[in-house]
Amino acid sequence: MPDIKRIGIITSGGDAGGLNAVIKGVAREAYAHGIESVVIPNGYAGLYNLVDMSDVVILNAERVSRIEASLAGSEAGHSRVKISKISDPDRYGRIRAGLKKFGIDALIISGGDDTGSVVVDLGGQGIPCIHVPKTMDLDLQPYSVGGDSAINRIAEMVRDLKTTGMSHNRIMVIEVFGRYVGHTAFRGGIGAEADCILIPEIPVDFDVVYNHIKATYFARVERSDVKAGTYTLVVAEGIKTANGEMLYDESAGVDAFGHKKLAGAGKYVRQQLEKRLKSDPGVKDFMKRAGMFAPGVYEIPEVREVAPSHLVRSGHTSAYDVNFGYRTGAGAVLLLLEGKTGNTVVDVSGSRISYVPTSEAIKRREVDVDGIALFESLGICFGRNPQRFQYKIQKAEGVIERHV
DSSP states (O other), X not given: OOOOOEEEEEEOSSXXXXXXXXXXXXXXXXXXXXXXXXXXXXXXXXXXXXXXOSOOEEOOHHHHHTSXXXXXXXXXXXXXXXXXXXXXXXHHHHHXXXXXXXXXXXXXXXXXXXHHHHHHHHHHTTOOEEEEEBOTTOOSSSOOBTHHXXXXXXXXXXXXXXXXXXXHTOEEEEEEOOTTXXXXXXXXXXXXXXXXEEOTTSOBOHHHHHHHHIIIIIHHHHHSTTOOOOEEEEEETTOBBTTSOBOBOGGGOBOTTSOBOBOOHHHHXXXXXXXXXXXXXXXXXXXXXXXXXXXXXXXXXXXXXXXXXGGGGSSBOOHHHHHXXXXXXXXXXXXXXXXXXXXXXXXXXXTEEEEEEHHHHTSOOOOOGXXXXXXXXXXOBXXXXXXXXXXXXXXXXXXXXXXX
């Protein structure tokens, strides 16, 4: 068992729910083993600048008690910094000097795929690290703290937006984070009973979407005794058009890890729907039957786009993520004590702590499209012609828990 007297805690990448629970889980489990834990602030930027700091925050009992596990965000702070891209040839030397200055023997780092890639990099430089999976995108192989909180926030916001959509008979387009995968849009959209969910894993045929709107929204308004209805679309920021092209904001450039910044999915969807509404002669008749038609003023239903943006990763943490954060934070300390550096905590279930190499954990996991057809049979549109759900029945062996 390694001789570890002080652990440095880093949270990196985007903020999310559950991180404060991770921090508290690490600090309290370390304390239980007579180990001190300290905050390295501002993510990897803070790690690089550690050598120049005058002191670090020690997470003693009093300081830990002031951290609210149920709040999203991170008491340790964040930055989007890739160590290997820092234009300083002595960057790793500075990091080692900073760790030595404050007597930090190992690091526990919570973050997503980009953060995990730096964990692998630091391990290659001889710096012992354990990775706790964190990303609201849920694109890592294991479940990641922050995912459940984001899904619940999305579902709540989409449900709330139905009230304004209903008041104005609007078609509401809600664009949400998720990068290159659609887990949060998918699960959040289902949770809010959205009519249409568009995810990167399924290229969008807007003619299919429009036909679904006509069949669902038009009928909904016409059968209402007060001629009121709304239609909601939840759109992942990384959706692809029918020809497989992703929507990038070229003017926004790239982030610190070289990823093009995604933007404009909601606006693009709105424009596609408005174009079809304007060119469809049947829309005028629908508007007249619904008592909404006003020549030259109000001739097609309104389509409104909303981008909750960082609100989906802010606010409060779900109870699941508090539980998961505590478990994996504590589990990371125990893995460290067993010398299992270079690994990612998957979960602590009963007395079993499971882990995988961080290089494996950060491989992208997409939505399993085989299960989409089940929801299509329930009437939800996914931007393609509905497919028949191909299923098989089998008896579960034991109890298998996997939060998606």
